[in-house]
Amino acid sequence: MALIVQKYGGTSVGTVERIQQVAKKIIKHQQAGDDLVIVVSAMSGETNRLVALANELNDRPRGRELDVLLSTGEQVTIALLCMALQQQGINASSFTGSQVRILTDNTHNKARIMEIDDNKIRSALANGHVVVVAGFQGCDKDGNITTLGRGGSDTTAVALAAALKADECQIYTDVDGVYTTDPRVVPEARRLNQVTYEEMLEMASLGAKVLQIRSVEFARNYNVPLRVLSSFIEGGGTLITAEDPTMEKAVISGIAFNRDEAKLTVLGVPDHPGIATQILGPIAKENIEVDMIIQNTGYEGTTDFTFTVHRNDYDSALKVLQKTAESLNAREVTGDNKITKVSVIGVGMRSHAGIANTMFETLANENINISMISTSEIKISVVVDEKYLELAVRSLHTAFNLEKA
């Protein structure tokens, strides 16, 4: 008998009929003999409805009251799902974040889970109940309601699975797993049966559509087997786990990409310690997130410094950088907001040589110029002109044989 944590997102519980579908799914699992803890989100549309009400009353609603308001969304779903289960003769008990006691810090709207009390859940399970927990919410040590931020229900599910030492945490969503790349770009893209936490994290740009990156980190830290499945289509989904040394692995797991990037370069900066902070500090102060960062030696004791930002932040980043460049006596500032980042990801590249070369060669054969390169242990990213995005992804997908299992 396994203990499984399942999470159903907003679309999966978006209507009364869908809640009934979810109840049926749960009952099937229960009949297979598993102990079940179910985490649910607010019915789709509900959070937006509540935020709209808040905005009508306050330009900038405070975090504490916004959390009191938003947490009602999941509270409605847990009650309704229990009712649907009870209608089918299944014992079920609901718990809000405060009731479980999912203790968080007091950062309203994006709180972090500190500790989970598993007492109530364990005793409900011992009584043969399906336990239904509100995702996305908790409470701080003073009993104030907190929320984990959008998508936080995934994190709730993984944290519960960790606290309960569950056998698996299943995330039901509207896609049926993690793919080798975006099927809208490469129709031959294939669902992966298994990826490692690290690969999933590096696939952020692909994975973010599937599940919250934060919940993957959490799963990795506590070694919780995480499975992404579709609420609507039957199938085994994608299992995300620690690396298994006994298993034969594909060298490359997937190709990720970020469409809306922009790059900025400051040329001829005096090369002295602390230069990176001097350049990126003012950028961070403007709340602009930086993605890739590359520093290269320039000539005569100067250095060239390049970084990428989201395209929406390009103009403001450029303004900040020009000021910094002036104060640093840099030679020149350049930029390009029509670029895209393509990454090849796989834990296999640690033990296989020549991956980078295959990647560069493939792009060269297509006459795609690479303007930046950045590597990590299990990922190689290149920046190319945005017009080459599809061509780059497709040719790499073929080059690494990703369409074949």
Next chain:
Amino acid sequence: MALIVQKYGGTSVGTVERIQQVAKKIIKHQQAGDDLVIVVSAMSGETNRLVALANELNDRPRGRELDVLLSTGEQVTIALLCMALQQQGINASSFTGSQVRILTDNTHNKARIMEIDDNKIRSALANGHVVVVAGFQGCDKDGNITTLGRGGSDTTAVALAAALKADECQIYTDVDGVYTTDPRVVPEARRLNQVTYEEMLEMASLGAKVLQIRSVEFARNYNVPLRVLSSFIEGGGTLITAEDPTMEKAVISGIAFNRDEAKLTVLGVPDHPGIATQILGPIAKENIEVDMIIQNTGYEGTTDFTFTVHRNDYDSALKVLQKTAESLNAREVTGDNKITKVSVIGVGMRSHAGIANTMFETLANENINISMISTSEIKISVVVDEKYLELAVRSLHTAFNLEKA
């Protein structure tokens, strides 16, 4: 500086605009220097919407889950009202029933308040905050969410006022006070500036439209001055307090009536101890509420027994009573479902003789036949044919000079 508990019902907070109006009202009171604890209901329509969702999923939703669901209604309102106050620069903090800790028993859907922890409220008040509490809800000792039943927000307000030893508990609603009788029947009906708890309790049928009888009992038990006011019209409302011996009182405060009554009589029942239970026990078992009960001596060691029920229960009560009569060897069962009850209420009647006589004489002058009489210390009720209801109420209103202050 006074400590005031104010309660705003569902219509008073039914839209964003009305919540803003309530915020303005609160700010005015705060500027007058009062400490304020505000109790709010769910936005009007919200509870019905949630109940409808529940009914779509379950024929008979269980109490525990229904309470989890319904309690979200008030939780939304407390957050929104705080946001409206904060938008105006007022410090405000919201608390759910569980957060305050309004401890109740575990009778879901109609829980009773056992104890209120006033710590969090007092410290928020000490910090200059307006405190906004969710009405209608609490939690049991295991942290399960409970609700007090419809109209329970009045009870929350009074219980909080008692726990905090507030100077006054103000119930804002859509009527501007308690009237000598229903103004739709007697246009000269006058708003009472003051009534006693006892009178208010006896006026149940009038008062129920104004506030929950349970909250009046609570107020009397803890001697909380209770004021009924309109959310929409300025005015002093009606103050409900303990009897004040120094004050000159009207003999009669008001005329109450119940339109939809029916009476049932069993004639010639053997007159022996326990006969009342034998007759009313089976009625109670069918969950039929009995209002007036009258027993009178019949002839030859038998007795006649009459009681009234709501008209909707007439048919099922008649069926039960016929069975009982048979087993008791009673002579006959009769009934009438076209009757109405008219009551004259006033603490003054304790010290004034002749009230009953005035009442009977007035009705006789109008040729209204009385078919039942029942008296308490501060109330005289008569049952008359329903067609005489308006005439009876109007003539009594005039006979007791109720149109004059």
